[in-house]
Amino acid sequence: xxxxxxxxxxxxxxxxxxxxxxxxxxxxxxxxxxxxxxxxxxxxxxxxxxxxxxxxxxxxxxxxxxxxxxxxxxxxxxxxxxxxxxxxxxxxxxxxxxxxxxxxxxxxxxxxxxxxxxxxxxxxxxxxxxxxxxxxxxxxxxxxxxxxxxxxxxxxxxxxxxxxxxxxxxxxxxxxxxxxxxxxxxxxxxxxxxxxxxxxxxxxxxxxxxxxxxxxxxxxxxxxxxxxxxxxxxxxxxxxxxxxxxxxxxxxxxxxxxxxxxxxxxxxxxxxxxxxxxxxxxxxxxxxxxxxxxxxxxxxxxxxxxxxxxxxxxxxxxxxxxxxxxxxxxxxxxxxxxxxxxxxxxxxxxxxxxxxxxxxxxxxxxxxxxxxxxxxxxxxxxxxxxxxxxxxxxxxxxxxxxxxxxxxxxxxxxxxxxxxxxxxxxxxxxxxxxxxxxxxxxxxxxxxxxxxxxxxxxxxxxxxxxxxxxxxxxxxxxxxxxxxxxxxxxxxxxxxxxxxxxxxxxxxxxxxxxxxxxxxxxxxxxxxxxxxxxxxxxxxxxxxxxxxxxxxxxxxxxxxxxxxxxxxxxxxxxxxxxxxxxxxxxxxxxxxxxxxxxxxxxxxxxxxxxxxxxxxxxxxxxxxxxxxxxxxxxxxxxxxxxxxxxxxxxxxxxxxxxxxxxxxxxxxxxxxxxxxxxxxxxxxxxxxxxxxxxxxxxxxxxxxxxxxxxxxxxxxxxxxxxxxxxxxxxxxxxxxxxxxxxxxxxxxxxxxxxxxxxxxxxxxxxxxxxxxxxxxxxxxxxxxxxxxxxxxxxxxxxxxxxxxxxxxxxxxxxxxxxxxxxxxxxxxxxxxxxxxxxxxxxxxxxxxxxxxxxxxxxxxxxxxxxxxxxxxxxxxx
DNA sequence: ATAGGGTTAG
Numbered sequence: 001x002x003x004x005x006x007x008x009x010x011x012x013x014x015x016x017x018x019x020x021x022x023x024x025x026x027x028x029x030x031x032x033x034x035x036x037x038x039x040x041x042x043x044x045x046x047x048x049x050x051x052x053x054x055x056x057x058x059x060x061x062x063x064x065x066x067x068x069x070x071x072x073x074x075x076x077x078x079x080x081x082x083x084x085x086x087x088x089x090x091x092x093x094x095x096x097x098x099x100x101x102x103x104x105x106x107x108x109x110x111x112x113x114x115x116x117x118x119x120x121x122x123x124x125x126x127x128x129x130x131x132x133x134x135x136x137x138x139x140x141x142x143x144x145x146x147x148x149x150x151x152x153x154x155x156x157x158x159x160x161x162x163x164x165x166x167x168x169x170x171x172x173x174x175x176x177x178x179x180x181x182x183x184x185x186x187x188x189x190x191x192x193x194x195x196x197x198x199x200x201x202x203x204x205x206x207x208x209x210x211x212x213x214x215x216x217x218x219x220x221x222x223x224x225x226x227x228x229x230x231x232x233x234x235x236x237x238x239x240x241x242x243x244x245x246x247x248x249x250x251x252x253x254x255x256x257x258x259x260x261x262x263x264x265x266x267x268x269x270x271x272x273x274x275x276x277x278x279x280x281x282x283x284x285x286x287x288x289x290x291x292x293x294x295x296x297x298x299x300x301x302x303x304x305x306x307x308x309x310x311x312x313x314x315x316x317x318x319x320x321x322x323x324x325x326x327x328x329x330x331x332x333x334x335x336x337x338x339x340x341x342x343x344x345x346x347x348x349x350x351x352x353x354x355x356x357x358x359x360x361x362x363x364x365x366x367x368x369x370x371x372x373x374x375x376x377x378x379x380x381x382x383x384x385x386x387x388x389x390x391x392x393x394x395x396x397x398x399x400x401x402x403x404x405x406x407x408x409x410x411x412x413x414x415x416x417x418x419x420x421x422x423x424x425x426x427x428x429x430x431x432x433x434x435x436x437x438x439x440x441x442x443x444x445x446x447x448x449x450x451x452x453x454x455x456x457x458x459x460x461x462x463x464x465x466x467x468x469x470x471x472x473x474x475x476x477x478x479x480x481x482x483x484x485x486x487x488x489x490x491x492x493x494x495x496x497x498x499x500x501x502x503x504x505x506x507x508x509x510x511x512x513x514x515x516x517x518x519x520x521x522x523x524x525x526x527x528x529x530x531x532x533x534x535x536x537x538x539x540x541x542x543x544x545x546x547x548x549x550x551x552x553x554x555x556x557x558x559x560x561x562x563x564x565x566x567x568x569x570x571x572x573x574x575x576x577x578x579x580x581x582x583x584x585x586x587x588x589x590x591x592x593x594x595x596x597x598x599x600x601x602x603x604x605x606x607x608x609x610x611x612x613x614x615x616x617x618x619x620x621x622x623x624x625x626x627x628x629x630x631x632x633x634x635x636x637x638x639x640x641x642x643x644x645x646x647x648x649x650x651x652x653x654x655x656x657x658x659x660x661x662x663x664x665x666x667x668x669x670x671x672x673x674x675x676x677x678x679x680x681x682x683x684x685x686x687x688x689x690x691x692x693x694x695x696x697x698x699x700x701x702x703x704x705x706x707x708x709x710x711x712x713x714x715x716x717x718x719x720x721x722x723x724x725x726x727x728x729x730x731x732x733x734x735x736x737x738x739x740x741x742x743x744x745x746x747x748x749x750x751x752x753x754x755x756x757x758x759x760x761x762x763x764x765x766x767x768x769x770x771x772x773x774x775x776x777x778x779x780x781x782x783x784x785x786x787x788x789x790x791x792x793x794x795x796x797x798x799x800x801x802x803x804x805x806x807x808x809x810x811x812x813x814x815x816x817x818x819x820x821x822x823x824x825x826x827x828x829x830x831x832x833x834x835x836x837x838x839x840x841x842x843x844x845x846x847x848x849x850x851x852x853x854x855x856x857x858x859x860x861x862x863x864x865x866x867x868x869x870x871x872x873x874x875x876x877x
Numbered sequence: 878a879t880a881g882g883g884t885t886a887g
Contacts, residue, residue, distance in 0.1 A: 369884095
């Protein structure tokens with residue numbers, strides 16, 4: 001009775017724990033307790049009764065005006081109690097709208113919610129809408145409840161916003177639904193709105209809002225909730241304190257979590273379990289296992305979640321032995337029939353690489369759940385067995401197991417790995433049809449699938465339609481653009497992201513290759529600054545990507561000093577540095593680095609040999625190249641690939657050993673590709689061997705008939721030998737193919753902005769100034785006796801110029817633009833999409849001397865550093 | 878009627 005009197009006090013509903021129990025007790029006084037406890041149908045009846053009694057004026061129900069209508073409503077409610085929705089719907093659809101009472105609608109909606117029948121719920125809603133009963137009564141909240149229970153958050157919210165709401169229950173439910181789909185922001189906004197409106201939060205609210213703040217890593221806000229709930233007296237109510245513990249763990253505040261745990265006097269099994277899983281997510285799984293041992297020694301009841309948490313700890317440490325003993329423990333404890341235990345055991349084995357044990361558990365399962373199937377699918381996907389994953393997905397659907405967001409993301413991952421766009425698109429339809437596309441991880445997985453299948457347009461359309469994006473969403477798009485050679489888009493998105501979210505380790509490692517590919521040094525420096533500000537530099541992937549970026553932006557010294565600071569150098573770190581030296585023409589340094597790497601005990605792989613052989617070829621180190629080729633084959637037992645052969649052919653051909661190179665190609669155990677022949681063809685150009693060039697070129701043409709580069713090369717070889725008739729014939733031959741060549745373009749970064757010069761586009765910034773500067777150079781160069789092949793070609797015929805060299809000379813425009821725009825003494829850094837043209841190379845040499853500036857040009861093959869009239873490539877390009 | 882720990886995903 002004390003409880004009843006308390007109901008008059010407004011404070012009563014916020015002071016736990018007695019309160020939640022109090023609510024039940026009050027209902028118990030209504031005499032429903034035994035029904036509530038024992039049957040779902042009784043629960044339905046109690047709900048119907050509650051609505052019925054609350055809405056009708058007292059006395060009204062006992063004096064029906066119209067007996068048939070009364071009986072009709074009673075009949076429908078009877079079927080509701082029995083859970084016979086089909087019968088209910090039949091009666092409803094045959095009824096006149098005016099015959100249905102409020103309480104009847106409430107019962108039907110409750111039943112729809114209970115059996116999660118959205119279709120019927122919608123039908124009832126439309127009947128309500130077309131009647132004049134209105135929703136500004138008990139029906140409004142009931143409708144919201146129905147929609148939310150049936151998983152239709154959109155419609156639930158729409159009605160929620162229409163009706164006045166001071167009932168905390170509905171707010172909590174809405175908060176939870178948003179949290180479930182990962183829209184924590186909306187939950188937080190709703191929570192703030194609750195406070196504005198004076199809707200007082202209860203323990204349910206706090207549990208949910210703490211989960212949201214944990215997900216957003218909003219430590220300060222969570223701490224504020226902590227203070228608030230203490231003031232309201234929830235400080236020793238287990239559901240709330242347990243929520244606080246997991247909040248602190250999820251935010252990485254292990255200390256705060258432990259402090260709460262230590263102070264608790266009435267820990268329950270959930271508290272203990274929270275400690276074990278909390279330690280695990282903070283990569284302190286060993287401490288979690290200690291907690292488990294404490295539990296055992298203190299004789300605390302262990303439950304299913306405990307075993308599962310400890311197994312998760314095992315997965316985290318990767319100690320399969322401990323997992324196996326827990327497996328044995330679970331069998332002894334009779335828990336091996338529990339599907340959840342089997343699921344995590346299955347997952348543990350699959351994550352620890354023991355797919356056989358995983359499969360064995362899977363096949364011995366009495367009953368498969370969506371989780372078991374998903375674990376297997378994920379395991380198959382991890383092993384690259386996409387077909388098996390997809391087959392299992394269809395199999396589970398056939399078995400009647402409804403895929404959830406986890407299975408859908410897993411299977412999308414499998415599609416992404418195998419690039420099976422068709423399966424992926426089919427899944428996309430399934431996801432739309434099942435309203436899963438509001439879920440953030442699902443959308444992320446979809447974007448990833450499209451990105452990995454090369455369809456960035458589809459990925460973008462999902463991305464731009466996502467109301468909520470998390471870090472993974474942005475990272476997926478940025479990575480997609482980077483990997484699909486759309487560096488501008490990647491960088492653009494990286495910039496946009498910073499308005500919304502903080503880039504993490506993944507973001508920076510994804511965007512750095514884009515900076516590298518554009519040679520966007522200023523942008524790369526900004527990313528570097530972000531890395532330093534946020535302490536991301538210690539990560540190995542990050543530091544390797546940074547070194548690579550600086551290398552490819554031409555800042556080799558900076559790259560080396562960063563490389564030296566990398567605390568743990570792995571194989572990739574070394575490869576980046578060796579390749580870096582190589583493309584800058586520092587063959588000796590590359591070799592030194594290679595030796596250094598071997599001294600540290602790192603075993604080179606085939607990629608490291610590509611980088612060292614390329615380094616040798618860029619520096620013309622023939623003997624050294626051969627030595628590495630032998631080491632690779634004989635010492636490291638690595639079978640050479642096409643890339644290795646191409647390097648060797650390049651080395652031989654450049655040094656004039658053309659016939660040896662030809663013989664080398666003929667004895668290759670694998671079929672040579674166009675690149676291998678192309679290397680020899682370039683050698684033929686250097687050494688003016690037209691006869692061999694013609695023979696070699698035919699191989700290249702045959703293997704890559706659409707590649708313009710090889711025709712251009714041969715045309716230039718003819719032009720340089722003044723064989724104009726052959727040039728003409730070749731031109732005719734080219735004309736028969738419908739070849740499209742990448743337009744020649746060069747770009748330069750000035751104050752963080754890219755200025756691009758494209759062949760054939762005659763409008764560019766400062767055009768007049770650039771043209772007159774180029775003219776000035778040309779005159780002066782002639783005076784000083786520079787010999788330009790371009791001019792030579794021109795004397796034979798005005799029209800020959802472009803057709804023979806096939807160069808738009810855009811690098812020359814960029815060079816002039818740089819000198820006009822950059823402050824004195826600043827290095828002119830130009831990037832070009834094709835190989836540099838011979839004449840522009842000459843111009844650059846000359847300009848570097850004349851204006852006393854250093855010019856760094858990165859072409860599609862390597863770096864050229866022009867200084868005081870000479871180039872670092874020494875002709876090796 | 879909604880919540881706190883545990884399995885599956887990006």
